[in-house]
Amino acid sequence: xxxxxxxxxxxxxxxxxxxxxxxxxxxxxxxxxxxxxxxxxxxxxxxxxxxxxxxxxxxxxxxxxxxxxxxxxxxxxxxxxxxxxxxxxxxxxxxxxxxxxxxxxxxxxxxxxxxxxxxxxxxxxxxxxxxxxxxxxxxxxxxxxxxxxxxxxxxxxxxxxxxxxxxxxxxxxxxxxxxxxxxxxxxxxxxxxxxxxxxxxxxxxxxxxxxxxxxxxxxxxxxxxxxxxxxxxxxxxxxxxxxxxxxxxxxxxxxxxxxxxxxxxxxxxxxxxxxxxxxxxxxxxxxxxxxxxxxxxxxxxxxxxxxxxxxxxxxxxxxxxxxxxxxxxxxxxxxxxxxxxxxxxxxxxxxxxxxxxxxxxxxxxxxxxxxxxxxxxxxxxxxxxxxxxxxxxxxxxxxxxxxxxxxxxxxxxxxxxxxxxxxxxxxxxxxxxxxxxxxxxxxxxxxxxxxxxxxxxxxxxxxxxxxxxxxxxxxxxxxxxxxxxxxx
Amino acid sequence: xxxxxxxxxxxxxxxxxxxxxxxxxxxxxxxxxxxxxxxxxxxxxxxxxxxxxxxxxxxxxxxxxxxxxxxxxxxxxxxxxxxxxxxxxxxxxxxxxxxxxxxxxxxxxxxxxxxxxxxxxx
Numbered sequence: 001x002x003x004x005x006x007x008x009x010x011x012x013x014x015x016x017x018x019x020x021x022x023x024x025x026x027x028x029x030x031x032x033x034x035x036x037x038x039x040x041x042x043x044x045x046x047x048x049x050x051x052x053x054x055x056x057x058x059x060x061x062x063x064x065x066x067x068x069x070x071x072x073x074x075x076x077x078x079x080x081x082x083x084x085x086x087x088x089x090x091x092x093x094x095x096x097x098x099x100x101x102x103x104x105x106x107x108x109x110x111x112x113x114x115x116x117x118x119x120x121x122x123x124x125x126x127x128x129x130x131x132x133x134x135x136x137x138x139x140x141x142x143x144x145x146x147x148x149x150x151x152x153x154x155x156x157x158x159x160x161x162x163x164x165x166x167x168x169x170x171x172x173x174x175x176x177x178x179x180x181x182x183x184x185x186x187x188x189x190x191x192x193x194x195x196x197x198x199x200x201x202x203x204x205x206x207x208x209x210x211x212x213x214x215x216x217x218x219x220x221x222x223x224x225x226x227x228x229x230x231x232x233x234x235x236x237x238x239x240x241x242x243x244x245x246x247x248x249x250x251x252x253x254x255x256x257x258x259x260x261x262x263x264x265x266x267x268x269x270x271x272x273x274x275x276x277x278x279x280x281x282x283x284x285x286x287x288x289x290x291x292x293x294x295x296x297x298x299x300x301x302x303x304x305x306x307x308x309x310x311x312x313x314x315x316x317x318x319x320x321x322x323x324x325x326x327x328x329x330x331x332x333x334x335x336x337x338x339x340x341x342x343x344x345x346x347x348x349x350x351x352x353x354x355x356x357x358x359x360x361x362x363x364x365x366x367x368x369x370x371x372x373x374x375x376x377x378x379x380x381x382x383x384x385x386x387x388x389x390x391x392x393x394x395x396x397x398x399x400x401x402x403x404x405x406x407x408x409x410x411x412x413x414x415x416x417x418x419x420x421x422x423x424x425x426x427x428x429x430x431x432x433x434x435x436x437x438x439x440x441x442x443x444x445x446x447x448x449x450x451x452x453x454x455x456x457x458x459x460x461x462x463x464x465x466x467x468x469x470x471x472x473x474x475x476x477x478x479x480x481x482x483x484x485x486x487x488x
Numbered sequence: 489x490x491x492x493x494x495x496x497x498x499x500x501x502x503x504x505x506x507x508x509x510x511x512x513x514x515x516x517x518x519x520x521x522x523x524x525x526x527x528x529x530x531x532x533x534x535x536x537x538x539x540x541x542x543x544x545x546x547x548x549x550x551x552x553x554x555x556x557x558x559x560x561x562x563x564x565x566x567x568x569x570x571x572x573x574x575x576x577x578x579x580x581x582x583x584x585x586x587x588x589x590x591x592x593x594x595x596x597x598x599x600x601x602x603x604x605x606x607x608x609x610x
Contacts, residue, residue, distance in 0.1 A: 275572050279544070282571035283499050286592030290505035293596035297512035312508055319501050 027201020030127045032230035113164040113221075113241040117180065119194070121154035123234035126198040137199040141192050142371075152191055155180040158236070167243060168213045175214035183211045185218070189367065203227055208244070220248040255359030270454075277330055284323040291315045339465065343378040344386055346421055346486070350412050353390030357398070364398040366408040366427075373415045379486045385462040386486070389470075392455040393425040393482050400429035400480060419488050420468065426481035437472050459484075490515040491537035491607050496526050496553065497569075498545045502592070506540065506569075513600050523548035527556060536564065538587075538606045543570040543577055551577065554584045565606035569594070 107114055125147075126137065134140050141148040160176045170176060176183075184191060190209040197205040206224040213219060223241040228234050295312035298305040347370070354361070354368050361368060394410060401408040406428070413424040432440060436447075441460045446453030459482075463470040468486040475481035493510045495517055497503040503519040510517035518536070520526040524547055526539065539557065543550035554566050568581045571592040581589045588602040 279571045282592045283502055286569075286571065286594070287499070287501040287505040289593035290502070290509045290596065290599075294505065294509040294512040297509075297596070308508065308512070312505070315501060315505060315508075319505075322501070 026127075026130055027199070029123075029198075029201060029228055029230050029233070030130065107159075108162045110161055110163060113167055113243070114161040115157055115164065115176070115239045115241060116159040117237050117239055118156040118158055119198075119234045119237050120231075122151050122195060123198055123228070123231055125151050126195050127231065130199055135199075137196045138192055141195065142369075148192060148195075149181075151195070152181045152184070153179055157183075164241070168215065168217075168219075170214045183213075185210060185212060197227060219243050219245045252359055252363060256363070259360065277326070280326040280330075281323055284319040284326070287319040288316050288323070291319070339382040339385065341380055342383055344381045344383050345376075345378050346386070346414055346423065347372045347376060349383060349386050350390050350414065350423075353387045353394060354412075356387065357391045357394045360395050361398040361410070364402045364408065366398040366401055366410050368394065368410045368412065370412045370414075372413070376414055376416055376421060377488050379421055379466075379488055381466045381486060382462075385465070389459045389462050389484065390425070392459050396455060396482075397425055397427035397429065397480070401427050404429055416488070417485070420485040421488060422483060422485050424481055424483045426475035426477075427479040428475070428477050429479045431474055431478050432472055432480045440472060441470070492516045492518060492535060493603065494518050494520060494526055494529075494536040494539045494541075496520045496523060496539065496541035496545070496550070498522060498542065502542070509596060509599065510540075510603070512596075513603065515603070522546070523550065523553035523556075526553065527560075530561065538565045538567065538603060540567045540569060540603075543568055543581075544572070551580055551584065554581065554586055558584055563610060567602055567606055 107116075129137065129140060157176050157178060157180055160173055164170070164176065165173065188209065190207050193207055194205060204224065204226055206222070208220060208222050210218060210220055220243070221241045222244045223239050225237055225239040228237065291312040295309040295316070298308040298312065350370060350372075354370075390412075394412075397410045398408070401410075409428045411424070411426050413426075415422050440447075441456050442453075443457040444453045460470045463484045463486070466486055468484055470482065470484040473481045473483060490513075493515050495503055495506045495510065497506065497519070498521055500521070503521065507517035507519045520529065522545060523541065526541075527548075530536070539553075541550040541553050548556070550568050550570075554568065557564055557566055565587045566585075567588045567590065568577075568586050569590045569592055570577065573589075573591045578589050587606040590599065590602065
């Protein structure tokens with residue numbers, strides 16, 4: 001199963017919602033007159049041919065119409081013009097040939113993988129959608145995946161350069177030339193981003209992708225392309241691709257080390273805090289226990305010493321109050337006083353949390369999908385705490401699916417329900433048994449080897465402190481669906 | 489008059505409670521707020537039959553006090569108490585010859601038993 005990068009809806013502002021967009025709403029390339037297709041060899045050859053043939057035809061006509069000296073002169077003039085035009089055409093052809101050879105040479109000698117691809121069908125499909133009033137290309141294809149697959153099958157790799165073959169060890173170009181879909185894993189999410197870029201009329205497109213090489217190995221690539229300025233240009237898009245597999249592996253190792261370090265730091269911080277709390281609470285408890293037992297002993301004597309017992313019990317009461325203050329102090333230290341309330345855009349918070357958790361999510365082979373109701377109002381809350389909730393739920397979902405066969409999808413959904421925003425983070429993992437659902441929020445309850453079991457307890461505390469609720473249900477596909485609400 | 493037990497704890501409530509508990513056992517209890525104050529009392533020729541000391545204290549810790557007492561009063565039994573137990577403290581206490589290592593809060597019967605063992609003639 002190919003690992004894919006989690007792609008999110010672009011952060012660019014949404015397109016106009018007009019169901020019938022006017023020409024000013026459409027990308028320029030959909031309106032531009034078709035230019036000559038690159039490199040336009042056939043058209044140039046036609047022009048060159050006309051340049052040679054036209055004077056020759058004139059000469060022939062002149063000789064036929066006006067036999068005699070004047071006609072001979074005219075014919076000679078026409079012949080000379082034809083010769084000149086022929087020479088010019090030959091030069092044009094030679095220059096064109098040289099230009100093509102230079103291009104071919106640059107293409108083949110480039111020290112980076114270059115692909116020439118025909119995206120005509122994709123460009124036409126996007127233009128048709130935009131002209132029909134579809135402004136949200138990504139959502140459209142999320143609802144019609146079969147259309148997306150049909151378009152993908154029509155994108156063709158026309159050529160790859162020598163560097164591509166050397167880099168991947170492919171025997172010849174035939175290993176690449178053909179439909180692009182052979183090289184993209186079924187779970188790829190980058191293809192639709194191309195179409196989004198087309199629909200927006202963007203000038204460049206850059207992204208990371210995970211592709212399968214002809215020999216079956218899978219690599220991470222960073223690719224970039226200049227997008228066409230007119231519809232004809234879609235037949236020949238040059239895509240540069242850089243193999244970043246090793247870089248990504250190093251990045252993943254670094255991220256794993258960072259996660260381990262953060263975890264160790266958390267455990268040490270927990271240890272230090274719990275030691276401090278234990279000391280703070282155990283001290284008055286020790287005084288309470290000793291006083292209570294001393295009081296009992298004084299009272300149980302054959303001649304009870306009430307005075308000693310009363311003094312001991314008074315100290316029991318005062319030490320109990322001290323223990324209560326320790327608990328209250330600890331709660332206020334970790335409680336609401338630490339919150340920094342701001343207006344929080346939950347969609348943005350979810351996107352940012354996805355970035356924070358991306359390394360762990362990718363390491364578990366999971367893919368994140370975000371669906372947000374348009375126009376969600378912001379909520380008032382502590383951004384860091386809310387991001388922490390998203391991160392914990394995303395990482396939990398990815399970890400829950402780590403051993404699963406088949407698709408590992410995490411879906412984050414955000415909807416308004418009256419005066420609250422309802423967020424769902426669901427996965428396609430094994431789910432949580434009904435009997436376990438209440439326990440998963442208890443502190444120090446963990447089903448993961450080496451887990452501390454505090455992640456969901458922290459999530460619930462964060463959501464509680466915002467006046468919301470957090471609970472877990474069964475997802476439609478049988479996985480776990482964690483839901484929380486936050487008041488607007 | 490029963491044996492004299494020195495209670496060393498920087499927390500006045502715990503010190504008072506343990507002193508009261510020791511008295512309820514029929515012993516004499518004397519409280520000290522620090523290890524240094526106990527050592528001064530010993531220098532002043534005060535006599536104690538057993539020392540019960542907290543470990544985490546400002547200044548000399550209970551373990552430092554135990555080490556000092558091993559040198560100055562090798563026969564004086566010492567019981568260590570702590571609100572936050574650790575295996576390394578427990579091992580060091582045993583290596584330095586502590587009679588017992590108790591975690592706060594502890595049961596009076598257990599404490600009484602430890603004291604009785606500590607006060608047995610060698």
